[in-house]
Amino acid sequence: MATTSTPSAPETATDDEVRRQRRRVGFSQKLGRLDVKVSPYLYISPFFILFAVVGLFPLLYTAWVALHQWSLLDGEGPWVGMENFKHVLTQQYFWTGVRNTISIFLLSSVPQVIIALVIAAVLDANLRARTFWRMGVLVPYVVAPVAVALIFRQIFADPTGWMNEVLGWVGVGPVRWGSAVLPSHIAIATMVNYRWTGYNTLIFLAAMQAIPRDLYEAAIIDGASRVRQFFSVTIPMVRPTMIFVIITSTIGGLQIFDEPRMYSQTGDGGADRQWMTVTMYIYELGWKNQNFGRAAAVAWLLFILILIIGLINFAFTRRISSESTKAPKRKKVRA
Amino acid sequence: MSAPSVPAIEQMAGRGAARAAARKHHVEGGSRRPRWLTYLVLTIVLVISFYPLYYTFLLSSSTSQNIARHPIPSLIPEGHFFDNVRRVFDTIDFWGATWNSIVVAVITSVSVVMFSTLAGFSFAKLRFKGRGPLLVFVIATTAVPTQLGVVPLFLVMKNLHWIDTLQAIIVPGLVTAFGVFWMTQYLESALPYELVEAARVDGASMFRTFWSIALPAARPAATMLGLFTFVASWTNFFWPSIVLRSSHATLPVALSLLQATYFKDLALIMAGVVLSVVPLLVLFLIAGRQLVAGIMAGAVKG
Numbered sequence: 329m330a331t332t333s334t335p336s337a338p339e340t341a342t343d344d345e346v347r348r349q350r351r352r353v354g355f356s357q358k359l360g361r362l363d364v365k366v367s368p369y370l371y372i373s374p375f376f377i378l379f380a381v382v383g384l385f386p387l388l389y390t391a392w393v394a395l396h397q398w399s400l401l402d403g404e405g406p407w408v409g410m411e412n413f414k415h416v417l418t419q420q421y422f423w424t425g426v427r428n429t430i431s432i433f434l435l436s437s438v439p440q441v442i443i444a445l446v447i448a449a450v451l452d453a454n455l456r457a458r459t460f461w462r463m464g465v466l467v468p469y470v471v472a473p474v475a476v477a478l479i480f481r482q483i484f485a486d487p488t489g490w491m492n493e494v495l496g497w498v499g500v501g502p503v504r505w506g507s508a509v510l511p512s513h514i515a516i517a518t519m520v521n522y523r524w525t526g527y528n529t530l531i532f533l534a535a536m537q538a539i540p541r542d543l544y545e546a547a548i549i550d551g552a553s554r555v556r557q558f559f560s561v562t563i564p565m566v567r568p569t570m571i572f573v574i575i576t577s578t579i580g581g582l583q584i585f586d587e588p589r590m591y592s593q594t595g596d597g598g599a600d601r602q603w604m605t606v607t608m609y610i611y612e613l614g615w616k617n618q619n620f621g622r623a624a625a626v627a628w629l630l631f632i633l634i635l636i637i638g639l640i641n642f643a644f645t646r647r648i649s650s651e652s653t654k655a656p657k658r659k660k661v662r663a
Numbered sequence: 664m665s666a667p668s669v670p671a672i673e674q675m676a677g678r679g680a681a682r683a684a685a686r687k688h689h690v691e692g693g694s695r696r697p698r699w700l701t702y703l704v705l706t707i708v709l710v711i712s713f714y715p716l717y718y719t720f721l722l723s724s725s726t727s728q729n730i731a732r733h734p735i736p737s738l739i740p741e742g743h744f745f746d747n748v749r750r751v752f753d754t755i756d757f758w759g760a761t762w763n764s765i766v767v768a769v770i771t772s773v774s775v776v777m778f779s780t781l782a783g784f785s786f787a788k789l790r791f792k793g794r795g796p797l798l799v800f801v802i803a804t805t806a807v808p809t810q811l812g813v814v815p816l817f818l819v820m821k822n823l824h825w826i827d828t829l830q831a832i833i834v835p836g837l838v839t840a841f842g843v844f845w846m847t848q849y850l851e852s853a854l855p856y857e858l859v860e861a862a863r864v865d866g867a868s869m870f871r872t873f874w875s876i877a878l879p880a881a882r883p884a885a886t887m888l889g890l891f892t893f894v895a896s897w898t899n900f901f902w903p904s905i906v907l908r909s910s911h912a913t914l915p916v917a918l919s920l921l922q923a924t925y926f927k928d929l930a931l932i933m934a935g936v937v938l939s940v941v942p943l944l945v946l947f948l949i950a951g952r953q954l955v956a957g958i959m960a961g962a963v964k965g
Contacts, residue, residue, distance in 0.1 A: 360868075367869035368791035371781040375838045376797075379804055382835040386812025386819070393814055450704050463951040464709040466958070470943040471716070472898035474915040475936045478922060479719050482929065485734065490718070493734040526712065527958060534959035575806070583810050586900045590919060593926040607901070610813070615905065620814050627811040634808055 387631075393624035400618035412625035416613075422626065424601045425609040426633065428513065432588070432605065433581040433637075435517035436524075441573060444525050445566075448532035449558055462533070465526035476519045477590035484515040512591065512603040519587040528573050535569035536562060571645045578641050582634045583607050606630045716940065723747050723933035730929045747934035754925065755909075757938060760917035767829055767913060768896040771836045775892045776885045778838035783846025784877040788859050789869075798847065804840040810901060820906055831906040832913070836896065842888050845961065849884035850877060887957030890950055897943055914939045 394412050397405035416422045447465065455461060468476070483490040486506030495501040505511045539562065547557045585607040589595045596612065597604025604612075606626060614623030721736040724744035730736070751757055785791075786798050816835070817826075825831040854877055862872040878885075900915040907916050921935050947954070 363869045365791075368785045368789040368794070371785035371789075371873070372797065372843070374778040375782050375801065375840065375843050378835070378838055379840065381819075382816060383804065383807065383809045383812065386815035387807065387809065389815035389818075390812055393818075447704075447708055450701055453701060455701070455705075459952060459955065461705050461709070462955045463947075464705075464712055466951065466955055467712045467716070467944075467947065469954075470894055470898075470947045471940050472900070472915050472918075472943075474898075474900050474918050475719075475940050476715075478918065478932060478936050479715050482722065482730075482933070483715065483718070488731075488734050490734050522711075522715065530955060530958040531961075537959075579806060579808055583808055586915075589904075590922070593923060595919075595923070607810070610811075611905070614814055614817075620818075624814045627814060631808060631811050638806075 390624045390627050393620055394628055396621050398619070398621040398624070400615065400620055405621075408621065412621045413629070416622055416625050416629070421601055421604065421609060422606075422629075425597075425604050425606040428509075428588075428597070428601070428603055429582055429584065429605045429607075429633075430637075431510075431513045432516050432520075432584060432603070433578070435513055436520035436584075437574070437577045437581055439517075440521045440525050440528060440577070441570065443521070444528035444532055444573075445563070445570075447525070447529045448536055449562060451529065451533050452536040452562075462530060465529050467526070468523050469527045471523065473519070473523060473586035474590055476523050477587045480515060480519045480522065481591055484518075506592070507598065507602065509602045512598065516584075516587050516591055516603055520581070520584065524577070528577075531569060531573060532566055535566040539565045567645075571642070574641055574645055575638065578638050579634060582630070582637060585611070606633070716944075719933050719936050719940070720744075723930060723937045725930055727927065727929050727931075743930065744934070747930045748938065750928075750931050751921070751935045751938060754931065755917050755921050755935070756912075757917065757935075760912050760914050761942070763829060763911060764897055764914045767833055768893045770833050771896045772889045772892040774837045775839055775842045776889045779842030779846045779888060780850075780878060780881050780885055781873060782838070782843045783848075783850050783881070784854075784873050786843070786847040787850035788854055788856065788877070798844075801840050801843050801847075805844065813902065813905060816902075817905060826906055827908045827911050829911060832899070832903050835902070836892075839892070842892070845888055846881060846884060850881055853884070854880045884960075886950075887953055887960070890946075890954055891957060893946070894943065894954075 393404075395407060395409060397408050397411075399405065451461060451465070471479075484492075484505040486492070486504055487502040489505070491505065492502040495503060503511045505515050543561050543565070544557055547561050552560060584605050588597060588603045588605050589608055589611075591603055592598060595608075597608050607630065610623045610626045610630070613619050613626060717738075718736065721738070721740050722730055724740035724742065724747070725736060726741070726743055729741065782801075786794060786801075820826055820831045825834075858876055858880075859872060862876050867875065898915065899913075900919070903913050903916050904919060907913065909917075909920055912920060918932075918935055918939055922932050925931050
């Protein structure tokens with residue numbers, strides 16, 4: 329290619345060629361330096377650009393939309409200030425949605441964390457066919473929430489479905505899964521639990537396997553039973569992981585939409601909105617009533633709700649066990 | 664890509680060896696030899712995992728009249744499964760929906776893996792101003808409920824005339840904060856600085872260094888990230904149900920339309936559910952091991 333770079337070239341090279349060679353080196357060096365300087369930013373830019381466009385901007389612009397009269401068809405209308413917020417805060421359906429969301433969230437997250445901890449403790453042993461059991465636990469995770477909802481809606485069919493038939497054997501029911509408030513919440517929470525318990529089990533299992541075995545040996549020497557070991561060694565040691573699981577399930581759980589939406593054929597959350605969640609209310613306001621202003625207002629209110637419950641959770645989980653507060657805290661900062 | 668470089672294998676072998684050693688230690692702590700009770704509990708858990716899926720298959724091989732008559736189906740399937748499947752194909756464009764789901768999931772997964780590895784390489788191994796704060800920002804965004812921005816996002820898509828197109832659900836998912844964080848964590852430990860420096864001394868450009876050194880080293884974590892993204896994309900419903908109409912439905916949207924129209928025909932709906940679940944179950948049989956390993960690896964680091 330370039331003759332200027334062959335070793336024999338300098339012998340016959342004119343001054344001009346030498347100068348050109350020098351300039352070439354200078355240019356590629358500059359290019360190299362630019363490569364070093366710009367590449368790191370270039371490589372991380374796709375995330376930041378995309379997040380700005382589809383994450384941050386929509387979230388902030390939601391506030392702007394919420395302060396206007398804004399319809400799906402006509403677009404931006406006049407400024408109305410806090411009118412949309414005032415309106416939705418006086419709507420009974422909004423508060424029904426808040427109640428349902430919190431209720432379903434509690435019914436799904438609390439049992440889920442407890443059951444996942446127990447299954448993980450059972451799996452944390454020298455098992456035969458270890459991978460088989462772990463995979464078996466995870467199977468529900470690959471079933472789409474929509475499919476899970478259609479399956480469990482049938483299991484909880486009202487008045488004569490699988491669950492009511494089984495409950496009938498022990499003389500209970502028939503439970504009004506399809507109309508009563510609490511039963512419908514239990515049915516929907518069961519769908520969430522079905523899909524996510526195994527996933528969280530594996531997270532807890534990983535945390536449990538990182539616990540030094542000496543701790544258990546010491547506990548056994550002290551005469552601790554299996555149950556006592558679980559509460560005094562396992563639980564305190566997996567606490568940072570519990571905080572992680574609880575925080576992520578709070579953020580996701582309070583936005584629940586798929587399962588309650590698919591719980592009835594119409595998708596409106598029941599005749600009296602018995603299982604309509606806040607996210608479903610956003611959908612109803614925005615795409616059924618075509619009132620984007622009010623939908624945006626509810627989106628912001630849900631955002632605040634998530635923030636509040638997240639903070640409550642954080643304060644609560646910090647207190648679960650105080651003896652190991654220092655170590656996980658340091659770990660978190662480093663992460 | 665060619666086989667991973669020797670140092671990368673060494674790196675992996677080192678990790679594998681470390682893991683084996685850890686496992687050995689675990690076994691030796693043998694105060695916990697499992698008893699039959701352990702297996703009984705696990706069997707019950709497994710039955711709870713699988714029964715709803717088998718139940719769905721049983722309903723899909725039945726008729727709507729029989730389903731109404733027997734709330735608890737007998738464990739032996741009836742013979743109407745293929746009839747019901749054929750009716751699913753007759754009522755909705757099932758292959759179209761499957762194709763749409765595949766297109767979206769494949770493009771999203773490949774893109775998330777590429778962009779996340781690129782960003783992870785940068786965060787983990789390159790020095791630049793603002794690296795720390797920017798990484799903290801990425802981690803913080805994983806806690807932002809971006810789903811709440813649906814209204815403006817819909818307006819953006821409307822202005823772009825992307826309503827009812829697949830790019831409306833592909834583009835927002837092209838790279839995720841979780842992916843960037845995940846790859847950063849992995850490359851930090853799996854890719855030695857010496858290797859990057861060696862490549863640089865040999866005159867490789869930044870991108871060449873990424874392509875020939877970082878990408879092969881990142882492969883185990885990249886596979887897991889790809890799988891998780893695929894599952895998340897395949898099961899996604901909220902946003903697709905807002906922007907897609909029946910003509911460009913993905914599988915979950917098609918299922919919801921099927922049940923909205925034929926809600927009384929339970930055998931038909933359940934056949935649709937079975938058809939939509941089977942592809943991911945097959946994927947799970949092939950790659951379930953990696954999913955398990957991925958969740959467990961992520962838990963320890965995250």
